[in-house]
Amino acid sequence: MSYDTNIIEGIKGESLIIFLPISEVDPELIRTWRNQDEIRNNMYTNHIISPEEHLAWYQKISRDPSVRYWIFSDDGIKKIGLVYLYDIDLKNRRAFWGIYMGDLRLQGKGIGSRVEFAILDYVFFDLNLNKLNCEVLAFNKPAIRFYKKFGFAEEGYFKQHIFRDNRYYDVIRLAVLKDDWVNKHRERIKKVMGITEEEIARKKIYV
Ligand SMILES: CC(C)(COP(=O)(O)OP(=O)(O)OC[C@H]1O[C@@H](n2cnc3c(N)ncnc32)[C@H](O)[C@@H]1OP(=O)(O)O)[C@@H](O)C(=O)NCCC(=O)NCCS
Numbered sequence: 001m002s003y004d005t006n007i008i009e010g011i012k013g014e015s016l017i018i019f020l021p022i023s024e025v026d027p028e029l030i031r032t033w034r035n036q037d038e039i040r041n042n043m044y045t046n047h048i049i050s051p052e053e054h055l056a057w058y059q060k061i062s063r064d065p066s067v068r069y070w071i072f073s074d075d076g077i078k079k080i081g082l083v084y085l086y087d088i089d090l091k092n093r094r095a096f097w098g099i100y101m102g103d104l105r106l107q108g109k110g111i112g113s114r115v116e117f118a119i120l121d122y123v124f125f126d127l128n129l130n131k132l133n134c135e136v137l138a139f140n141k142p143a144i145r146f147y148k149k150f151g152f153a154e155e156g157y158f159k160q161h162i163f164r165d166n167r168y169y170d171v172i173r174l175a176v177l178k179d180d181w182v183n184k185h186r187e188r189i190k191k192v193m194g195i196t197e198e199e200i201a202r203k204k205i206y207v
Contacts, residue, residue: 016195016203017114019070025079027058030071033082033102042100042140044162070205072115080106083115085123087133094131095123113193116150118203120186124178126205131177137162138170149192151176151185 022030031054033039040046049057061067069084081101088095097119101107123129134152136143148154152174160168176185190196 015074015076016199017111017118018073018076018203019083019115019118019205020073020076020079021206022058022069022071022082025071027054029079029102030054030058030082033100036102036104038104039100039102042137042143044137044164046164068207072111074111074114076204079103080111081115083119085119088127088129090129092131093129094133095127095129096133096135097123098134110193112146113149113189114195114203116146117189117193117195117200118205120150120176120181121200121203122205124181129178131175132181133173133175135171135173138172144172144174147174150189151180 028051031049031051034043034054035048040048061069066088067084067086068088069082071079072081072083073079080103081099083097083099085095085097099112099115099119101112120132123132132152133155134147136147138144138157153176154172155175156173158171158173161171162169190200
């Protein structure tokens with residue numbers, strides 16, 4: 001394990017969620033997560049990714065200023081999954097995001113929701129963007145629920161948008177605006193999740 005001691009030093013006590021730089025983990029871990037059936041079948045491409053393809057992807061995203069990737073963790077040690085922003089457009093102040101759990105045993109325990117809360121606050125308060133988008137394969141009903149619960153609303157339905165497994169799949173585009181997150185959904189979600197501003201302030205996002 002090759003943790004930056006500064007990062008470990010900075011993590012004291014409970015935190016809502018911690019976003020670690022992906023350089024903190026062995027790239028092979030991400031490849032293993034991404035190649036799990038439950039993950040790859042919810043993505044636009046679902047072939048098994050080879051070490052070479054993965055390395056090329058890793059090098060590409062490391063150089064690309066329009067994307068940001070993190071590993072999320074609940075204690076700074078345990079690596080749980082991947083969260084990312086892509087198509088970050090500072091001129092129009094919008095971006096897309098995506099998430100998947102790497103450790104599938106931890107699904108359905110509210111960790112994804114803590115990540116979603118943190119990414120919304122980060123995008124709207126730290127990056128000062130105005131709109132956060134995401135796209136999901138139309139059959140992925142749990143993920144659509146996961147986004148809608150936080151205020152994401154459907155903006156587009158793209159028929160036969162992805163060709164995979166010798167057939168076409170529909171895609172749903174969802175989005176939430178800063179104003180709606182700040183004034184409509186944030187307080188509601190705090191109550192639903194039973195979290196306080198003090199806990200939220202203890203989230204850590206390493207950039
Ligand atoms: C979608 C995902 C990130 C949610 O993370 P999670 O930690 O399991 O979600 P939570 O425990 O915070 O659940 C929040 C809500 O998401 C929904 N949900 C989504 N996936 C779920 C799952 N596999 N099991 C249970 N609930 C799930 C539930 O409706 C839940 O709502 P509730 O609190 O009203 O019951 C995770 O299930 C995952 O990695 N899925 C596979 C990859 C994927 O589809 N990513 C999105 C692609 S666009």
